[in-house]
Amino acid sequence: MPASPEDPLVTARRLEFAALLERFRSTAVLVPLGEGPSTDTERGLLTADLNGIRFILAFSDQQALARYAQVRGEFHREWAYRTVLGARLLDVAVPAAGVPCGVALDCADGPDGVIFPPVKGIVPGGAAVDAGTTNTYE
Numbered sequence: 001m002p003a004s005p006e007d008p009l010v011t012a013r014r015l016e017f018a019a020l021l022e023r024f025r026s027t028a029v030l031v032p033l034g035e036g037p038s039t040d041t042e043r044g045l046l047t048a049d050l051n052g053i054r055f056i057l058a059f060s061d062q063q064a065l066a067r068y069a070q071v072r073g074e075f076h077r078e079w080a081y082r083t084v085l086g087a088r089l090l091d092v093a094v095p096a097a098g099v100p101c102g103v104a105l106d107c108a109d110g111p112d113g114v115i116f117p118p119v120k121g122i123v124p125g126g127a128a129v130d131a132g133t134t135n136t137y138e
Contacts, residue, residue: 020114021122024086024105029058030065031089033080045082045093048104053118053129054097055104056089068108094118095127 032046046057059065059081069075084093086103094101102123106113120128 021116024103024114024116025090027060027086028083029060029086029089029105030062030081031056031058031084032065033082047097047101048107052100054099054101055107055115056093056097056101057107058084058086058089058103058105060106064106064109068106071108090116090123094123097127100129101127 034044034046047054048057049055057068059068065079065081066075069077069079089103094103100118102118103116104113105116116122117129118127119130122128125131
């Protein structure tokens, strides 16, 4: 039986996620640049595609980025990155992607990582894949 919106556990989880989202929006994160022959100023942000959705990869600190590099077997290469405010990723970079796009924070950290999907309440309405629905994640 699915949980009703009035379920205290659902309400608590929504509030917890809303607080996490607000912290992310106000925090500067590290975003690696994609590989390529271009200069750092011309390279795009590192992304990964999953089930038709593009995710910008972001990391809370250099240690989280190092864990990601280790998992990829690329720990010894130099990783160029930009420091970007979470709100700027969600409000500017996601809509600029031109495809359904969200943000994956600390994706090498298993259950400690966070996915910010491209849905209402997280990204601008025009970039949300659920723009025609009434549910939000706020």
